[in-house]
Amino acid sequence: MFEGVPLSWFLILSTVMFFVGVYGFLVRKNLITMLMSIELILNSVCINFVAFNKILFPEHMEGMFFTIFIIAVAAAEASVAIAIIINIYRRIVNIDVEKMDEMKY
């Protein structure tokens, strides 16, 4: 309970956000939209960490540091992923995952 807001509300919110991200990752075919779904998933995990930290262990700061590290890793991941996407676009002028079978067979 944080000033009237129970912990389970935060957890339900992040669960909904996580599975919306999973749905987007499974349905979308464009590489950039898949990357955006991954950002949604990472963000929902951050909400979980922060809510647990604030409501169950308010005297520690572990959840906050993990959230900071998650944000840093997400930034690194996004930059490398977008470099790869631009490289692929230069090669096959498309960023559909189903058209990327050049190295498959």
Added chain:
Amino acid sequence: MTSNQFMFLLFSAVIVIFSILTVTSRRILRAATFLLFVLVSTAGLYFLLKYNFLAAIQLTLYAGGIVVLIIFSILLTSHIAEKLPTASLMKKWPAAMVALVGAALCIVVILQYNFPGSVGSTELVNVTDIGENLISYGRHGYALPFEVISVLLLAAMIGAIVLAKKRKD
């Protein structure tokens, strides 16, 4: 209903609606804008929980950095007027079932578990404490992850430059 509950419900409604729009919108630039709304209201949640420093990081790095990067790459790789093709029903249904069943399972488990009723402290986290914890190597110190993350960021930066560079041949 207290004002905190009202603000939480407002932010969570924005988050849920715009995250669904992010994964269903057929125009890719609009999807990126909806993602920006989701990230900004997540920063609002952090402000509600009195983590001001974290909310500032979320706003500058996620909403300011990553979304701008995504929008730049959208503009480089696709036409703005172009609409994404809708996914086939054969693909939509299994994914929707996975998402719905997983979400229902998790929500049932969350509602059944009885969390201890600890009262969160309402005081702000001191930025001095954050800095001292990040560079201390004692108990509750984060010197090693801090160094590892800085090496990771350097490697990602070099890797991105090398990958996106134009080849000579």
